[in-house]
Amino acid sequence: VTKRNPKDYIFGKVIGEGSYSTVYLAKDIHTNREHAIKVCEKQQIIREKKREQVRREKDALNILSNSGSSLFVKLYCTFQDTERLYFVMSYAKNGDLLPYINKVGSFDAACTRFYSGEILRALEHLHDLNIMHRDLKPENILLDHNMHIKVADFGCSKILEQTDAVDNQSILDENNPRQRTNSFVGTAQYVSPELLTEKTISPSSDLWALGCIIYQMIAGLPPFRSRSEYMLFKKILNLDYVYPDGFNADAKDLVQKLLVLDPNERLGTKDDQRYTSIRSHPFYNGLDFDTLHVTNPPPIY
Numbered sequence: 001v002t003k004r005n006p007k008d009y010i011f012g013k014v015i016g017e018g019s020y021s022t023v024y025l026a027k028d029i030h031t032n033r034e035h036a037i038k039v040c041e042k043q044q045i046i047r048e049k050k051r052e053q054v055r056r057e058k059d060a061l062n063i064l065s066n067s068g069s070s071l072f073v074k075l076y077c078t079f080q081d082t083e084r085l086y087f088v089m090s091y092a093k094n095g096d097l098l099p100y101i102n103k104v105g106s107f108d109a110a111c112t113r114f115y116s117g118e119i120l121r122a123l124e125h126l127h128d129l130n131i132m133h134r135d136l137k138p139e140n141i142l143l144d145h146n147m148h149i150k151v152a153d154f155g156c157s158k159i160l161e162q163t164d165a166v167d168n169q170s171i172l173d174e175n176n177p178r179q180r181t182n183s184f185v186g187t188a189q190y191v192s193p194e195l196l197t198e199k200t201i202s203p204s205s206d207l208w209a210l211g212c213i214i215y216q217m218i219a220g221l222p223p224f225r226s227r228s229e230y231m232l233f234k235k236i237l238n239l240d241y242v243y244p245d246g247f248n249a250d251a252k253d254l255v256q257k258l259l260v261l262d263p264n265e266r267l268g269t270k271d272d273q274r275y276t277s278i279r280s281h282p283f284y285n286g287l288d289f290d291t292l293h294v295t296n297p298p299p300i301y
């Protein structure tokens with residue numbers, strides 16, 4: 001197969017922007033298929049010391065693209081020219097989850113169950129592949145033409161190498177030193193306490209973010225908010241958040257079991273098979289996780 005180049009695509013509107021990348025809607029002139037092409041400026045990557053992140057993103061996307069799951073954006077191909085790197089990925093026509101939460105203010109229980117259930121299935125798949133996302137938030141949960149999710153943006157992801165061997169089971173073992181990472185990752189409102197303090201890396205940090213997202217689907221805003229990042233981190237470390245009146249009681253119980261300061265005590269971290277204890281929480285009563293991908297999503301209104 002000949003290597004693609006920018007001339008194989010008609011570039012359209014900008015559909016995403018990052019500190020060192022821009023995502024364009026583009027059409028492949030040979031297949032007429034629409035793609036999202038993430039274009040990274042090489043100079044910017046070097047200036048921002050993001051080479052490691054770009055490499056991790058490509059490695060994670062390659063593993064996921066060959067894993068057979070439709071719950072993630074697929075990486076079709078990559079190429080480069082003198083100034084830029086190009087990642088050709090799936091185009092999710094309906095954009096990300098955040099404008100939908102903002103548009104309706106609050107998801108009803110059926111929508112919260114369905115969409116948090118799809119995110120849970122994505123985390124089961126991701127963590128079973130020893131990959132952590134580490135920047136899970138509504139803006140990184142995309143919606144395809146059928147309104148099913150596709151998780152995007154693996155720029156903060158970490159593939160747990162054999163040497164790390166850090167997953168929730170192994171860090172339960174007292175004499176297993178916690179792995180430390182020196183790079184702060186993620187978005188402030190959704191970052192877990194252990195990433196703020198010991199810099200521990202564990203899949204459990206994505207379960208904390210899931211708790212924040214479930215809260216936000218129902219309350220309309222994330223649980224921890226402040227204009228100052230320092231105050232925001234203080235609130236996270238003090239578990240300083242409140243449930244609005246009328247918050248679904250089962251969802252509240254589930255969020256309380258995910259927004260736990262100790263990453264080893266979060267619901268799901270002791271499961272032999274991920275994440276049976278979250279799937280069996282009363283909030284998900286009646287939801288068939290194994291057919292979610294072929295179920296028509298409930299309308300968001």
Ligand SMILES: NC(=O)Nc1ccc2c(c1)=C(Cc1cc(-c3cccc(C(=O)NCCN4CCCCC4)c3)c[nH]1)C(=O)N=2
Nearest residue numbers: 015016023036073089090091092093094095099100152153
């Ligand atoms: N950092 C990254 O890697 N980012 C990526 C990667 C892959 C990718 C990606 C980002 C995508 C982002 C994206 C953005 C959009 C988009 C942008 C602008 C407008 C819209 C849009 O109007 N969608 C209709 C949905 N609206 C939403 C609000 C309520 C009414 C209806 C979609 C569609 N897909 C994508 O499709 N594929």
